Amino acid sequence: MDFSVGSVHWQEKQGQDIQKEIDENGVANFEEFFRQRLERWREIEVNIAITGDSGTGKSSFMNRIRGLKDDDEGAAEVSVIESTVSEPTPFEHPTNPNIKYWDLPGIGTPNYPDLETYCTKLKELKMPLEEYHAFLIFTAHRFSENDLKLAEKIKSIGKRFFFVRTKIDVNVQSEMEEKRLFNEDAMLKEIRRNCSENLGNLLQNEQDIFLISNRSRDLEKWDFKRLTLAIINTLETIQQETLTLSLDKVLTRLSPDLFRKKVEVLKGRIWMVAAASAVAAFVPVPGLSLAVDAKLILGELSFYRTQLGIPDKSTKEYKALPFSVQEKIGKVSLTTVAQLGGFLARYSAEAALEDVMRYVPILGLTIASGMSFVATCCALRKLLNYVEEVALLVIKEAAEKAGKEID
Numbered sequence: 001m002d003f004s005v006g007s008v009h010w011q012e013k014q015g016q017d018i019q020k021e022i023d024e025n026g027v028a029n030f031e032e033f034f035r036q037r038l039e040r041w042r043e044i045e046v047n048i049a050i051t052g053d054s055g056t057g058k059s060s061f062m063n064r065i066r067g068l069k070d071d072d073e074g075a076a077e078v079s080v081i082e083s084t085v086s087e088p089t090p091f092e093h094p095t096n097p098n099i100k101y102w103d104l105p106g107i108g109t110p111n112y113p114d115l116e117t118y119c120t121k122l123k124e125l126k127m128p129l130e131e132y133h134a135f136l137i138f139t140a141h142r143f144s145e146n147d148l149k150l151a152e153k154i155k156s157i158g159k160r161f162f163f164v165r166t167k168i169d170v171n172v173q174s175e176m177e178e179k180r181l182f183n184e185d186a187m188l189k190e191i192r193r194n195c196s197e198n199l200g201n202l203l204q205n206e207q208d209i210f211l212i213s214n215r216s217r218d219l220e221k222w223d224f225k226r227l228t229l230a231i232i233n234t235l236e237t238i239q240q241e242t243l244t245l246s247l248d249k250v251l252t253r254l255s256p257d258l259f260r261k262k263v264e265v266l267k268g269r270i271w272m273v274a275a276a277s278a279v280a281a282f283v284p285v286p287g288l289s290l291a292v293d294a295k296l297i298l299g300e301l302s303f304y305r306t307q308l309g310i311p312d313k314s315t316k317e318y319k320a321l322p323f324s325v326q327e328k329i330g331k332v333s334l335t336t337v338a339q340l341g342g343f344l345a346r347y348s349a350e351a352a353l354e355d356v357m358r359y360v361p362i363l364g365l366t367i368a369s370g371m372s373f374v375a376t377c378c379a380l381r382k383l384l385n386y387v388e389e390v391a392l393l394v395i396k397e398a399a400e401k402a403g404k405e406i407d
């Protein structure tokens, strides 16, 4: 049996954050603390700045990363004509308004002739550079002098920035048409090298350049997925939870890395669910031999299903799945206390010493070694593993179906 909760790295970072919080503020009520902590990702603000010249694909990118088409409600306006955006404009994530992608007009536009005016105006608008958690600087050709000045400034305040070269599909297409021997890797290398020269000392690592296409059908190609992951990874732990758990299933289905990141974040929540449930468990649930908060655990299981894209029974997608997959979905669709009781009972004896020890410093010996905590941890891990397995089958089916449609 695998007792690891997420990657050790993620879990340790998260444990340290929580330990620090408890040390600093003290906790009067553990149950309340963990319940709130489990929901906090919904309230955390994430501000991503998107900047660069007109026509470089900023709006298109903001739509794609939010899982939107250009004509969906809430989409940023995409146009072949220069946009009239003259003030920083926030675009909210459809499922979480606390995540905002900010369309920042490029320096050199009439309202913002130079870096100094730019910074002063952003301050006046109460969104100074310090307020953003990551910066993406866009180009479709070469980064401009102003882009470079801005990057320098961002660097000086210790913030992370990424360089994004869009419209790679256009380059690929034209080379493919015009060259007898077309070598895509060589072309991409050349573009990367050009950008790198263009950026000079500002670039710390060539991996900070992302070559992307914003066309929906290209999201799985080139660096779009890597860029999404890089944005997530540059954030603080709790913000990583926020962005990861808000990602649309279109993206997690395209990228095994993003899918894994979601699973990792979900795994990292298990001990907190178990802790909140175990503390609440002083009032036993009828029908369960172990005292746990069944509602909380079933709620988390349902969260796994939506997060990992398991289709609901009422949907067309579900109905189109082979019976064998539907059957598996049934197995991870526990909804009653009695079903959960049966599941938990199997894990009540599987206490893992190293697990318990890991949480003693935070939870204290009584909670961490209690049967309710240990059984809930084991059961949730097992359930998450099942949901992950089924989700991968659903993804495989979706990919095969998409493949057939293209044929």
Ligand SMILES: Nc1nc2c(ncn2[C@@H]2O[C@H](COP(=O)(O)OP(=O)(O)OP(=O)(O)O)[C@@H](O)[C@H]2O)c(=O)[nH]1
Residues within 6 Å of the ligand: 053, 054, 055, 056, 057, 058, 059, 060, 061, 077, 078, 079, 080, 081, 082, 083, 084, 085, 166, 167, 168, 169, 170, 212, 213, 214, 215
């Ligand atoms: N082929 C291709 N076209 C793109 C890509 N990204 C954007 N476009 C097109 O380029 C044009 C400009 O894109 P926008 O997303 O509006 O660019 P923007 O940076 O928001 O421009 P402004 O709002 O004027 O600053 C539109 O016609 C888009 O459809 C891409 O990666 N590949």
Ligand SMILES: [Mg+2]
Residues within 6 Å of the ligand: 058, 059, 060, 076, 077, 078, 083, 085, 103
């Ligand atoms: Mg735009």
